[in-house]
Amino acid sequence: MILELQNAILEMIAKGEPLPTTLSVLCTKVEAAIPGITVTVLRSNGASLSTLAAPSLPKSYSDAVDNLKVGLSSGSCGAAAYLGSAVVVTDIKTDPRWTDHRALALALGLKACWSSPIKSGDRVVGTFAFYYRENRGPSKLEQTIVDACVHLCSIAIEREERVAERQRLTYTDGLTGLRNRTAFDLALRTSPLPPNNGWGILVADVDNLKLANDTFGHAAGDALIRVVAERIAAAAGREQTYRLGGDEFAVILVGEGELDLQRKAAEFLSVLEPPSECAGHVVFPAVTLGGALATGGVDPEQVRQNADIALYHAKEHARGQFIAFHSGLGTALTRRFRAVRDVSLALSENRIETYYQPIVRLDTREAVGLEALCRMRTPSGDVIAAAHFHEATKDAHVASALTDRMLSKVAADMRAWLDESLPLQHVGVNLSAADFRKGGLREKICRIFEEAGVPLDHLILEVTESVYLGKRDHVVADQINALRSEGLKVALDDFGTGYASLTHLLTVPVDIIKIDKSFIDRTRLGDAGMVIVRGVLSIAAELGIRVVAEGIEDEDQAHRLGTSGCKLGQGYLFAGAMDGLKAGQFLNAHGQRPIRGGPFSEPASGLSWSRREMMSEGLLAAMSEAWSSTLRKA
16 A cells, blocks of 8 residues: 555656645545544644645634644644654643644544654654544554655655745846846736736846946945845835846836836935945946836737837936836837847848958959948848848947958958959958957957968958047057058048048058048039049048049949049949859959059058158148038038
8 A cells, every 4th residue: 555655646746746736645545544544744834834735624724723833832743843753642632732722623523643744854844644533642554654654745845845946046036036037027928917007117227337347346246236136126026126137127017006107217216326335345326217108008028128128218318317118219229129139130040141342443443352241131031231230230249240250251251262263352341339349359350360261461441430530549549550460451431421530540540541422422523522532532642541432333433533543443333242152253254363462552652651640730630621611512
């Protein structure tokens, strides 16, 4: 009988049946095997007892036993849990341990009780009891059965505790003890939420966490996270507060009527204001908040996305404050989120591809270089130009990942063209501000091209004016100087669209200027655009800087540029963007065989960089003023 009982209960434990169900079956089987007894299993938390299984006793008895204090005057079970050893009471009516509870048992005809502790290691986790309807103690057979039952109960309770602990770890943030992102996701899917405007979500981003980490160390940063967690949880309620990860928190707010997010946000900002000591340093906690109400039948996931959009907007325009989502807020940000999502997925699925547009000599139409262009292939097979997912590049991580992928693909294509002995001279690759901000750019480029076996003098780095000249802290300029020391050349892309001051050319190390298409479109005779282009060509020639005209679309433009002294051009007149295979074929058919130094090298008659620096700053400033004046007139 014992073996059959063990097999049945162990099978239920293995299948993960609920603990009360499993132990109720155990009690029922034992009662069927030993007539005249009633079996109960109670759980102990060290201080009190609660009923796990008592299938043959009325609910009123179980309710009375729940929260029974562990102690010598708490009946057989309370005493057994307290002592950690079996307690046999052969007469409930007279035993002092039953003084406060004997009426409950006697009313049901229970006259004796034998309770054994259930242990997990040295810890008492419950009790297993036999109630008798006569004044007696256990028999030898009953002792054998109870020993087996106590062991089974211990296994079942320990398994449930392990499951509960795994569950707790799954849904709890280790640093703060708050519920985590997984719990937040589950709550949105399963929690009963009130109708429209009755609930909402606030998301918070800690503003100065990176500063605390960088200045005082990560111990201070962790302490700051805990401070923010405690204060938000105190204001919102621990059960409603979640740490989503890193420096981001979320609160699910439920109101009795229409919820006032603005008021709740103000409350959170207020409780966070006081300074706090974090790992021995005084830190002023601050957060930026975004929030959204459930309105118009919007599902919980959409409410969450709306709150994220509001937070994103607040971080860009109202740091340290709160912004609530409204219907017009999310249009641009939604486009960016979608672009980031689409590009991230394309990166993971290897759907980012490299296309190339040739740069040609205007006189011979020979290709002297290529510009690498990023393209994304959709799951359906369509190829999308970068302009359609440009919003994604405003995300630093996505922009950096795109550049990494482009560099690797360009290096592989260049190696293939060199192996085929194609007339490859230079390929230009566009860089973003994120590439410079991330750091390690020089090392990364050198490593990628060294692994591919491609000399760096085949590579040109293209940087827009807004990236190159918009940084006052010289981070970009310093890194470009480091890249140029490796033999790389730098092209200033979209020249004329960012900063209309030629004095920048005194301090910015540039090898090539690419005049933006907006000026090339206005190269008709008598148009101010032609005057500007000629001025740039003249100044660039004096400084020893090569010039490429972008966006040439007809022969008249090419002719006027050529007669004005422009030697290199790029545009649909010569070729559009093409994949790597077609680019190789184009080079084979139209590529200029490399001449000594190549078209982008310093011309023998040109000025060296050191001589550029010695030019009169006053003269160039005067040219700059003329340039700016011409732009204003244009």
